[in-house]
Amino acid sequence: TPSLEVRRLAYAYPDGTQALFGVDFTIGRGERVALLGPNGAGKTTLVMHLNGILAAGHGTVAVAGLPVAKDSLREIRRRVGLVFQDPDDQLFMPTVREDVAFGPANLGIGGEELQRRVKDALDQVGMLEAVDRPPHHLSFGQRRRVAVATVLAMEPEILVLDEPSSNLDPASRRELADILRSLDVTVLMVTHDLPYALELCDRALVLSGGVIAADGPTRDILADA
Ligand code: ADP
Numbered sequence: 001t002p003s004l005e006v007r008r009l010a011y012a013y014p015d016g017t018q019a020l021f022g023v024d025f026t027i028g029r030g031e032r033v034a035l036l037g038p039n040g041a042g043k044t045t046l047v048m049h050l051n052g053i054l055a056a057g058h059g060t061v062a063v064a065g066l067p068v069a070k071d072s073l074r075e076i077r078r079r080v081g082l083v084f085q086d087p088d089d090q091l092f093m094p095t096v097r098e099d100v101a102f103g104p105a106n107l108g109i110g111g112e113e114l115q116r117r118v119k120d121a122l123d124q125v126g127m128l129e130a131v132d133r134p135p136h137h138l139s140f141g142q143r144r145r146v147a148v149a150t151v152l153a154m155e156p157e158i159l160v161l162d163e164p165s166s167n168l169d170p171a172s173r174r175e176l177a178d179i180l181r182s183l184d185v186t187v188l189m190v191t192h193d194l195p196y197a198l199e200l201c202d203r204a205l206v207l208s209g210g211v212i213a214a215d216g217p218t219r220d221i222l223a224d225a
């Protein structure tokens, strides 16, 4: 079963703006895919369908075979880990530990399993030493890594990142790239950072005017751009 299947997805906002016109693609387990496209192309609208913030006007979205629907939202939100562009939208607890524990604790996970998840998630992003620190004492790059950990602690099927390289200095950029490459999870990243897409993603989707205008090896797509 692929991690993500989007079939004939179309969506119009309540004001009538048609943002998606029949989007089709599949992402296999373990793939790292870049979602490219100009402002207004529909990238945010598409991402909001992946975890059911928006409900498909037409078509379907399925995550590891489970269709996104009203009665599956709890499980879908566990399977789809969204990392926002601004880490401060994701970190709101007094310590890193509590932020990373928040999601799994909400699923009813506690005790040693919760401790293991917090430790594993922070270890994967190289932030274990910060476990007892307040997030606001960390650098921006470190906060973005902790934001990724809060999502990894849910053990998602797919990690969806919005502009992961934005506002990072060169060293933090490189650290995050190494982390994303080392993760054993399917990744979809929305980005305008073409070098980052090329470095991290074998495959790119180009969304333009609400349709998939290209889908193929990132190198070929950037060569054509
Ligand atoms: P992107 O993320 O690629 O910049 P969006 O998904 O934000 O694109 O936008 C796709 C289209 O939908 C654009 O025409 C945008 O103006 C429109 N749009 C986005 N959000 C809304 C909204 N809440 N109401 C009406 N139109 C919207």
Ligand code: ADP
Pocket (backbone or CB within 6 Å): 017, 039, 040, 044
């Ligand atoms: P992005 O950085 O992802 O491209 P945008 O700048 O397109 O985001 O959109 C930022 C916010 O504004 C989103 O929540 C989007 O839904 C909303 N938005 C974008 N276009 C419109 C629109 N035409 N009408 C109402 N809201 C919009």
